Amino acid sequence: MKKAELAGQRFGSLVAIHSLHSARDGRLRWHCQCDCGATHEVEARYLRSGNTTSCGCAMRKSTQRIGSANRGWFTPVPSGCEMGDSKSAEYRTWVLMRRRCLDPKCHSFEKYGGRGILVCAEWRDSFPSFLRDMGRKPTAAHSLDRIDNNGNYEPGNCRWATMREQTNNRRVTRFVTAYGQTKALTDWVREVGICRETIIDRLERGWSVERALSTPTRVHLAATKEAA
16 A cells, blocks of 8 residues: 555544654654544554454443442452462462453553453452463463453453464464465565565555565575575
8 A cells, every 4th residue: 555545544533634754763663643533654564454443442441430440359368268368379469360450550551451352340350250260271381372462351352372372372373465366475585585564564665565575685685696
C-alpha cells in the first residue's frame, strides 16, 4: 500500500493526517488525529494491522475502569486451600494470573487487565476452584496459556502448555497475493528465498508485492556471482 493511500483513513479512533519518517530508524510513521482531540504518531504497520487504534486514551480509560472495579483484589485469600498450598507451582501461577489482570501496578498489567483481559469470578476468588478446573501442571516446562489470546482466564479457554505450543497458538498467518496466487507469506519466503523481514519491510516502504518478492537481495546477488 502506498503511503499516500492512508491519508484521511480511519483506524479505530485515529484518522491518518500526513506521513513522516523517523530520523531514528527511518520507518514510515503517520501523524494522526484521535477522536479525543489529541494527536499521535504511529508506525504505518501498526495502523494497518490494527495494533494501534487510539492515542492511548482507550487504554487509560480501561485501566481506570478495571482498577476501580477490582480495588481490594489483593486482600488476603480466605483459608481453604486444602488442594494445594502457597509453595506449589500452581498457587504461584494463580497469584501471578490475578496480578496481571487486576493490579494496575503490575508491569504486565497493560498487556492483560489493561486491555480488558479478566479472571472469571470463581477463579479470581478461589485457588481451589482454579486447581480443580486446571489440575496440576504436567511438567515444569508447562505454564498457563489462554487458547483464545483475546479471551479471559476461565474454564474452557485455559490449558497447561509448553512454550512451543504457546508460540504456535499466537502465530498470525499473513497472506500475500502475487502473480494471481494467494499464499501464506511463509510459503512465498520458501519459494523466492527472500527472508520474511525483508519482504515485510519492502511492502511497508510502498513496494509492489511482485517487486518485493522478485528483487534479489545483496546476499542473493553475491551467491549468484559466486556460483557462476
